[in-house]
Amino acid sequence: QSVLTQPPSASGTPGQRVTISCSGSSSNIGSNTVKWYQQLPGTAPKLLIYSNNQRPSGVPDRFSGSKSGTSASLAISGLQSEDEADYYCATWDDSLNGVLFGGGTKVTVL
Amino acid sequence: EEKLLESGGGLVQPGGSLRLSCAASGFTFSTYAMNWVRQAPGKGLEWVSLIRSSGGSTYYADSVKGRFTISRDNSKNTLYLQMNSLRAEDTAVYYCAKEGYTIFGVVYDAFDVWGQGTMVSVSS
Numbered sequence: 001q002s003v004l005t006q007p008p009s010a011s012g013t014p015g016q017r018v019t020i021s022c023s024g025s026s027s028n029i030g031s032n033t034v035k036w037y038q039q040l041p042g043t044a045p046k047l048l049i050y051s052n053n054q055r056p057s058g059v060p061d062r063f064s065g066s067k068s069g070t071s072a073s074l075a076i077s078g079l080q081s082e083d084e085a086d087y088y089c090a091t092w093d094d095s096l097n098g099v100l101f102g103g104g105t106k107v108t109v110l
Numbered sequence: 111e112e113k114l115l116e117s118g119g120g121l122v123q124p125g126g127s128l129r130l131s132c133a134a135s136g137f138t139f140s141t142y143a144m145n146w147v148r149q150a151p152g153k154g155l156e157w158v159s160l161i162r163s164s165g166g167s168t169y170y171a172d173s174v175k176g177r178f179t180i181s182r183d184n185s186k187n188t189l190y191l192q193m194n195s196l197r198a199e200d201t202a203v204y205y206c207a208k209e210g211y212t213i214f215g216v217v218y219d220a221f222d223v224w225g226q227g228t229m230v231s232v233s234s
Binding site: 002033035037039044045046047050051054056057086088090092096097098099100101102103104 | 145147154155156157160169170171172205207211213218219220221222224225226227
């Protein structure tokens, strides 16, 4: 059971919008920035969102992040088949003095 | 191109030791913090350890504290993870990751470069 809680799965049809939540606490999301990572099957994770809502160069603007209080979310608009992957939120935890990853959300394109 | 290449994984018996290495290229290794992240088969990502750029500060997940040691040799652009007293639950793919997405001169604490991973199996 991860300290950062994500739904285990999410799905949508091509073109739809999918949202993934990440719930934490005051010692992690509440006081640090959130990152999101995408892991395609059989590959290493890739940085998708940093500083809560910023996209690294090369990441499509279909991906957006937000944070409010002790929760964060990742939205994928205009869902595409290549978006089928596992998505992880992550942040620093001031109490644990370490990095936390959410349990991961598997996105399926129907 | 910024690259990380892990090595040193393999099969080890419970209670044994293993040393992982991560060779960096394409960026100024000595200026960035580095991390180890692992992923057990079929499971999610688990952060293992962090070392600051100078090597002066290190941090560990509770699950490995006292058994694993992270270190770096900035003259060799290489990150290490010494793993002792290995347990079955340490079986995983181990990734090294550079911490420090940089844009417009600002460095953000995000893991922007990952290696391909090296598999560690702990079994008798």
